Amino acid sequence: MTVQWTRKDLVGLQDLSAGEIELVLDTAKSLQEISLRPIKKVPTLRGRTVANLFFEPSTRTRISFELAEKRLSADTIHVAGSTSSTVKGETLIDTIRNIESLKVDMMVVRHSASGAPHRLARMSDVSVINAGDGINEHPTQALLDMFTIREKKGKLAGLKIAFVGDILHSRVARSNMWGLTRLGAKVIVCGPKTLLPPKVEAFGVEVTTDLKEAIQDADVINLLRIQSERQAQSYFPSIREYANSYQINSEVLKHAKPGLLIMHPGPVNRGIELSSDVMDGPYSVILDQVTNGLAVRMAVLYLLSGVRAKVEKE
Ligand code: CP
Numbered sequence: 001m002t003v004q005w006t007r008k009d010l011v012g013l014q015d016l017s018a019g020e021i022e023l024v025l026d027t028a029k030s031l032q033e034i035s036l037r038p039i040k041k042v043p044t045l046r047g048r049t050v051a052n053l054f055f056e057p058s059t060r061t062r063i064s065f066e067l068a069e070k071r072l073s074a075d076t077i078h079v080a081g082s083t084s085s086t087v088k089g090e091t092l093i094d095t096i097r098n099i100e101s102l103k104v105d106m107m108v109v110r111h112s113a114s115g116a117p118h119r120l121a122r123m124s125d126v127s128v129i130n131a132g133d134g135i136n137e138h139p140t141q142a143l144l145d146m147f148t149i150r151e152k153k154g155k156l157a158g159l160k161i162a163f164v165g166d167i168l169h170s171r172v173a174r175s176n177m178w179g180l181t182r183l184g185a186k187v188i189v190c191g192p193k194t195l196l197p198p199k200v201e202a203f204g205v206e207v208t209t210d211l212k213e214a215i216q217d218a219d220v221i222n223l224l225r226i227q228s229e230r231q232a233q234s235y236f237p238s239i240r241e242y243a244n245s246y247q248i249n250s251e252v253l254k255h256a257k258p259g260l261l262i263m264h265p266g267p268v269n270r271g272i273e274l275s276s277d278v279m280d281g282p283y284s285v286i287l288d289q290v291t292n293g294l295a296v297r298m299a300v301l302y303l304l305s306g307v308r309a310k311v312e313k314e
Pocket residue numbers: 057058059060061062132138141265266267
């Protein structure tokens with residue numbers, strides 16, 4: 001059965017079916033070649049307006065969405081939290097109401113509060129895309145991670161995919177756990193006990209504090225940075241001790257499976273979760289992830305715009 005995209009918003013992968021995830025990945029595959037043309041632009045979103053609202057810092061996600069919107073010929077506006085009137089006390093809801101008044105079609109939202117994009121999606125007719133909410137979800141990052149693995153390995157089902165690092169504060173890990181398990185991958189999460197969420201097994205993943213066990217026979221290792229900005233307390237004695245136990249470097253990869261992929265959503269703390277030689281070495285697909293993020297975000301904008309066009313016609 002052919003799956004149709006019917007959702008107004010993309011707020012997370014928790015509720016998406018395997019078919020919907022595959023539809024995004026297949027759509028991204030078909031849009032990938034636009035960025036290889038001499039003139040890298042199509043008129044798909046001509047006349048549509050997208051507001052990019054980033055209330056938390058971002059390099060990759062923000063520029064990737066901006067470029068995806070330009071590739072599809074959308075008009076764009078940008079609001080950075082630090083220079084918006086939220087710093088003068090305006091609520092997020094009031095800011096959104098003002099942006100809606102300008103008749104935008106879609107909003108891309110990054111916010112430090114888990115659930116903020118979900119709230120906006122419920123209260124607004126505008127399509128909302130979650131660009132990362134607190135420690136909850138980062139759906140387009142997980143989609144581009146899955147796209148990258150599928151490009152390199154030709155499949156996701158049956159692969160062993162290890163997540164190593166700060167799982168507790170990672171929205172990237174959460175979205176990946178929802179998405180990868182739904183598509184049949186075997187996911188194992190690894191980190192110090194203090195950085196593993198309680199009841200994480202409920203995602204359908206294996207859990208270990210032993211790096212060797214996590215990476216043995218792994219097809220993919222996805223590293224997660226220590227998110228000091230979200231840690232009000234100390235979760236381990238020192239960065240050096242963390243790196244001694246959990247850093248991925250050439251020594252721990254001595255027995256790596258041939259064809260291993262080393263992934264990281266960025267930004268990377270070079271020399272902490274990942275050594276420089278491995279980050280820049282042959283296993284690393286970190287920059288491929290960035291490249292693929294563009295096609296994936298174009299796909300999400302394209303699919304959501306199709307739903308808006310249908311609603312407007314009715
Ligand atoms: N991966 C990711 O979300 O990176 P940015 O914070 O730079 O957007």
